[in-house]
Amino acid sequence: MSLSHYLAALVSGVGIGFTVAAPIGPMGMLCIQRTLASGVATGLATGFGAATVHLTYSALAVLGLGSLAQPWVEANAAVFGIVSAFTLLWFALRTHRCSLVLQEAGTIDSVRLARAYLSAIALGLTNPLTVILFLAALHAFSTQAAAAPLIAGVFLGSAIWWMVLSTVVATARSRLTPRMLSLSSRFASLILLGLGTMMLVRIAQQALS
Numbered sequence: 001m002s003l004s005h006y007l008a009a010l011v012s013g014v015g016i017g018f019t020v021a022a023p024i025g026p027m028g029m030l031c032i033q034r035t036l037a038s039g040v041a042t043g044l045a046t047g048f049g050a051a052t053v054h055l056t057y058s059a060l061a062v063l064g065l066g067s068l069a070q071p072w073v074e075a076n077a078a079v080f081g082i083v084s085a086f087t088l089l090w091f092a093l094r095t096h097r098c099s100l101v102l103q104e105a106g107t108i109d110s111v112r113l114a115r116a117y118l119s120a121i122a123l124g125l126t127n128p129l130t131v132i133l134f135l136a137a138l139h140a141f142s143t144q145a146a147a148a149p150l151i152a153g154v155f156l157g158s159a160i161w162w163m164v165l166s167t168v169v170a171t172a173r174s175r176l177t178p179r180m181l182s183l184s185s186r187f188a189s190l191i192l193l194g195l196g197t198m199m200l201v202r203i204a205q206q207a208l209s
Helices: 003-021 026-038 040-062 065-075 077-097 110-125 128-139 147-173 178-208
Strands: none
Touching (some): 003 040, 003 147, 026 077, 026 110, 026 147, 040 128, 040 147
16 A cells, blocks of 8 residues: 555544544533643643544444444433533532642643543543544545554544643633633533533433423
């Protein structure tokens, strides 16, 4: 296979990863809230957790397992939705109670970063919308022979978006007073609370219809 085919697969993957990651949904709001509350490192850890989920789903889809899992995912979408909604509510309540972290330059809390990374993976894996989006986006590339560059591109595209988002929010964070920063973080946690509540309401409406 020629180099051009590998490059085309890589570019296609970058486009898919960026497109799936870019819409501001629950994961985007979580990344924003954590960047506001704890700084760019925590926001990046959250974003790379999401990118890891995107990498996993893209690998499953490209290897042909996505089509096999799609009927099961769609049949159990309500269960995944409920788990995802309660996870969001837990994040919102927890972050609402947490105090603001104003770390000094060069200070890195490895435990906090690990928790941010792993919890983002947990949220991403329980979000049925993420699975469905990837199955739809990767369907056109299911015959792509250069699977490795495509999968790597998905991770790269997703990671680029999270780096951009975290950097922009961190830049704004540096210009806010502690009080404004606290209010901004609380507002973001309220949006997470609203997103989780809306998911539960939507699931209930679907169950009653």
